[in-house]
Amino acid sequence: MNFLKKFGIPIATLIVFCLIWEFIVWINGWPNYVMASPSDLGPSFLKFRWLFLEYGWDTLWRTVAGLLLAIVFGVVVGMIMGFSRTIREAIYPLLVGFNAIPKATVVPVVALLFVGQHDLNTILIAFMISFFPITVSISIGLSTLEPEYRDILLSLGASRFTIFRKIALPKTLPEFFGALKVSVTLAFIGTNLMEIVEPHGRGLGHLFDSGKISADYPLMFAVLIALAIMGIGLYYVVIVLEKIFAGWADRDVT
Amino acid sequence: MSSKALIEIKNVKHAYQTDAGPLPVLDGLNVEVAKGDFTAVVGPSGCGKSTLTRLIAGLLFPNEGKVFLQGKRVTSPRNIVGMAFQNPVLLEWRSILDNVRLPLEIVPNELSRKQIDDRGYELLAMVGLEGFEDKRPSELSGGMRQRASLCRALAHRPEVLILDEPFAALDAFTREDLWQIMHELRHQEAFTCLLITHDLRESVFLADQVVVLSDRPAKTQYTLDVPFGRDRDLDDLYTPEATEILRDLRYQIQVAQKRVDEEIQEIDK
Known part of the structure; x- marks a missing residue:
């Protein structure tokens, strides 16, 4: 049941x-050039199955790499902002401003910066679009730590690092995973943005672009569905990690 | 008494720096607590009672005056102190037992893992939480969480237990349960206690000595020795003697708030 x-x-x-x-x-x-139906998708997947596997893998690993970069950067910056009010106030406008820039406009800039480095460019865009929620969640999690937690450990002679390891870090995990769920989907958007806007012959974004050029509408829809499936898959990976590391925050589980 | 006092606060003055200039909170405060005694500190709200706890715990140092613990001046946090607050601040990701163990993970000791666990079981049994060792804090009621918080404060057998309004957020019946648990803990564990509270009945029921602080900036306004023995019953609070003590304390608080002076001036007019 x-x-x-x-x-x-x-x-x-x-x-x-x-x-x-x-x-x-x-x-x-x-007709399928207006709106493909699910029954059009099967033949498309079959016809291009090797490309789907190969390009799907490209898109997936670039997304995960961008996401990992976003986690490292987001956690470090979030920690600094969480512990220092001055730094938080200093860099918040910068972060918000950067996040407000549509990433589609950053794509050509990055593509020109690192000409030919397609993997790096794609990872960078995935990273840029997905780090913000992680940074904010970590900094809020740390800056809202009740002072009593700190006092109890400090009065016992604990170091700042011990306080971070025993309290601040675990206490922030639920917020972190909440942000990570948002960031996962954002990172996919970032990867595909680069793959579609600056086509360079790899990734599902490129397959989508090929479908557009060759007027293969069912293929375009098939790519969208493939992306959705990968997004759901990665989302559930995060859910599993959350259950393992922050399951205590789920009040329904007894 | 002064040489034997475990906690000594001598002529302490302290002010916080705010945007509007210095805000004096303590002004010539003197409190002494002898080893094994239970002292309650009462006073108008915002009079600097919590500042007092941070001074004793070594989390804050006074601008003027001195704080001594066991005859030694407090210059940094000392792990002979255990603290509990109004907010039980249990670690939600740990079981109740692991919460109680926390101080023993930080204070250096030679206990084995098993001895540490046994200490936790022993304390939780004292406060009636046996069977809840493996529960998460979120599965416990407010009163039970506060009991676990008391166990955590006592885990490393501190010399000094500092309680900052630990029962203030509980309902009246739970609060009386916890008062009785405090008495039981005092029978089992050797500690000197300083309790910050707003509740006069609580102070009289629990303490050997009640210190009334004046309005901010606080100094010692009045000290009362509670004439009850160590074994107390809640019914003791409903005797004429207790009523007299409570009325006395209430009057002193009003003096502290300078309400009495105003009333007298009104009458003079």
Whole structure:
């Protein structure tokens, strides 16, 4: 029953969603260049299955690399901002300003900065678009630590590092994972932005672009679905990590 | 008494630096607590009572005057102190037992892992939390969390227990339960206690000595020796003698708030 609830219901929802999609396309009589239907996707996936695997892998590892970079950078900057009010106030406007710039406009800048370094460029955009939520969550988590926690450990003679390790770090984990869920999807957007806007022959973004150029509309839809599947997959990886490292914050689990 | 006092606060003056200039909170405060005694500090709100706890714990140093623990001047935090606050601040990601163990992970000691666990079990049993050792703090009621917080404060057998309004956020019945638990803990564990509270009945029920602080900047306004023995019953609070003591304290608080002077001036007019 539990298994059915956990996996059966989401899968059934997906099937119903596809049926409705198929039905809407069918009843309107749309040709596949207006709106592809789920039944068009299967042949597309089959026809380009090796490209999907190869390019899917490119997109996935670049996204994960950008995300890891965002985690390292976000945690370090978030920590500094969380512990020093002066630094927080000093760099907040800078961060917000940077985050407000549409990343599509940064793509050509980065592409020119590191001409030909396609992997690096793609990872950089994934990183730039996804670090902000992590930075903010860590800095808020640390700066809102109740002073009593600190006092209890300080009065026992604990060092600042001990306080960070025993209290600040674990206490911030739920906020961190909350931000990471947002960042995962953002990182995918970043990767594909680079792959589509600056095509360089690799990644699912490039496959999408090829579909557009060759007017293969079902292929374009298939790429979107492949991206969605990868996004869901990575999201659930984060959920599993969260359960392992911050499961205590989930009040429903007894 | 002064040579034997475990906690000695001598002529302490302290002011906080604010944007509007220095804000004096303590002005010539003198408090002495003998080893094994239980002292309650009461006073108008915002009169600097919590500052007092931070001075004793070595988290803050006075502008003027001296604070001694065991005859030695307090110049840094000393791990002979245990603290509990109104907010129990339990670590939500740890079990109750692991929360109680926390001080023994920080204070150097030669206890084995098993001895540390046994100390936790022993304390939790004293406060009626046996069977809850493996629960998370979020699964416990407010009163139970506060009991666990008291156990944590006592885990490393501190000489001095500092309680900063630990029962203030609890409902009246839970609070009375915890008062009785405090008495039981005092029978089992050797500690000197300084309790900050707003509750006069609490101070009279728990303490050997009640110190009334004046309005901010605080100095010692009045000291009362509670004429009850160590074994106390809640019914003791409803005797004429207790009523007399409470009325006396209440009057002193009003003097501290300078309300009495105003009333007298009104009458003079």
